[in-house]
Amino acid sequence: MIASSLKPAFRPTFIFIEVFGCEGGIQSYIQDVLSAYGELASVPTDVFLLRDSLANLSKPWMQGPFRFHCFKSERPMLSRVRLTLALANHLILNRPSHVFCG
Structure with missing residues (x-):
């Protein structure tokens, strides 16, 4: 009983290059994984997307449990820097239990 109460909460963070901006097998697979996770999740989960925008x-x-952080811009290097800084800030302040990259 006590051991189960000491387990840390499952708080994952997802990081992807591009999921919604283009069609493809990998993008469809990631959408399926996120959809399945969304059906099971009860807490907000952060998803960082390098080449997607909220318009996508x-x-x-x-409406799901996801908080999307999108970094698409006209200048790819600026997108990478913004993603790196936001992700570092998120990892330091929120300390997710797992980080899934794709």
């Missing part, structure tokens, strides 16, 4: 997300994705 459909309404069902915005």
